[in-house]
Amino acid sequence: MNIITWLSYARKKLSNSLTAKLDSEVLLCFVLKISKKDLFYKNKKKIKIKYLLILNNFLFRRVLGEPIAYIIKKKEFWSLSLFVSSYVLIPRPETEILVEQVLLKVSSTKNSILELGTGSGAISLALASENSQLKIIGTDISLYALLIAKYNADKLNLNNVKFIYSNWFQNIPIKKFHIIVCNPPYLSRKDFKNSCSNISFEPYSALVSGNSGIECIEYIIKNSFQYFVSSGWLYIEHCYKQTKLVHNIFKNNFFINIVSVKDYSNRNRITYGYLNK
Ligand SMILES: C[S@@+](CC[C@H](N)C(=O)[O-])C[C@H]1O[C@@H](n2cnc3c(N)ncnc32)[C@H](O)[C@@H]1O
Numbered sequence: 203m204n205i206i207t208w209l210s211y212a213r214k215k216l217s218n219s220l221t222a223k224l225d226s227e228v229l230l231c232f233v234l235k236i237s238k239k240d241l242f243y244k245n246k247k248k249i250k251i252k253y254l255l256i257l258n259n260f261l262f263r264r265v266l267g268e269p270i271a272y273i274i275k276k277k278e279f280w281s282l283s284l285f286v287s288s289y290v291l292i293p294r295p296e297t298e299i300l301v302e303q304v305l306l307k308v309s310s311t312k313n314s315i316l317e318l319g320t321g322s323g324a325i326s327l328a329l330a331s332e333n334s335q336l337k338i339i340g341t342d343i344s345l346y347a348l349l350i351a352k353y354n355a356d357k358l359n360l361n362n363v364k365f366i367y368s369n370w371f372q373n374i375p376i377k378k379f380h381i382i383v384c385n386p387p388y389l390s391r392k393d394f395k396n397s398c399s400n401i402s403f404e405p406y407s408a409l410v411s412g413n414s415g416i417e418c419i420e421y422i423i424k425n426s427f428q429y430f431v432s433s434g435w436l437y438i439e440h441c442y443k444q445t446k447l448v449h450n451i452f453k454n455n456f457f458i459n460i461v462s463v464k465d466y467s468n469r470n471r472i473t474y475g476y477l478n479k
Contacts, residue, residue, distance in 0.1 A: 203254060205230065206245040212261050225270055229260050232274045267400045280328035284354050289346035291408040293324035296465045297385055300439050300472050301328045303463055304383055307435055307474075308333060316429060317341065318370055318384040318422060321408060323351030323363070325383060330360040339379075341368040344407065370421060376428045384422055385439035390415035416447055423451045426477070433478040442469035449473060 212226035233256050260273050271277040271292045277284050279293040286292055313336055317326045320340035330338050340363055342348050351365045368374055387409050394410045411418040419438055426436050440448050445462050452460045457475030465471035
């Protein structure tokens with residue numbers, strides 16, 4: 203079978219997917235280690251049996267709904283290529299807005315930043331890659347996630363991030379941070395159960411926060427005050443439906459200058475506020 207025939211076979215197998223063409227091309231380029239340009243110029247090239255076996259296995263997994271990032275074990279985030287596995291959430295393009303917003307606030311190179319729930323390390327590493335003077339601590343409750351985040355930091359040669367195990371603030375030094383940032387789990391159990399997308403491949407503990415979905419967000423906003431130096435900014439990613447609730451939680455916990463930022467679908471995705479102790 204040559205490249206063009208496999209691509210058309212794969213596209214038919216993936217006919218239920220909106221990204222059938224892209225997915226087939228990504229798998230082919232990944233397995234054959236060729237560029238997208240080569241797909242065009244070498245499309246009559248015969249695929250060796252050993253590669254066909256791998257390709258068909260990957261295609262089968264994709265047909266069952268497994269995200270491409272888990273199959274090829276990488277995801278681009280910010281300007282970084284991150285290793286990912288099913289132990290961590292696949293970093294979303296929308297989360298890059300969170301990184302942008304934090305960078306807009308980083309006024310002094312001495313800023314120290316705490317990221318809660320780092321997963322693959324995406325947010326911490328993106329921030330670290332933009333400013334080597336920032337001091338960043340990324341935390342997670344998942345030891346597997348921390349191993350992956352550390353692996354990504356080493357691979358990218360980013361030395362200004364430290365990853366530590368912590369159940370939210372449990373192992374965090376107090377009065378140390380100018381900025382705290384978090385993309386927490388924010389789905390309710392019911393939302394997760396009713397979701398029709400392929401999020402079931404991702405870690406439940408990265409997605410679900412109790413019965414209402416707001417539990418982790420509320421806990422983080424309520425408890426963040428002790429960890430700021432004399433004042434600081436808290437950035438939280440959330441679902442657009444939670445905007446009013448998140449605003450109120452910020453307000454009830456003495457935050458001021460509370461702002462929500464929209465994502466690429468024009469829905470509120472991030473809320474941040476300032477606390478002066
Ligand atoms: C929505 S994911 C975000 C991952 C990553 N920051 C990103 O944006 O791609 C939430 C992360 O919070 C972590 N987490 C869940 N409960 C936690 C807890 N009690 N303490 C620390 N981290 C927790 C999960 O393991 C997961 O990595």
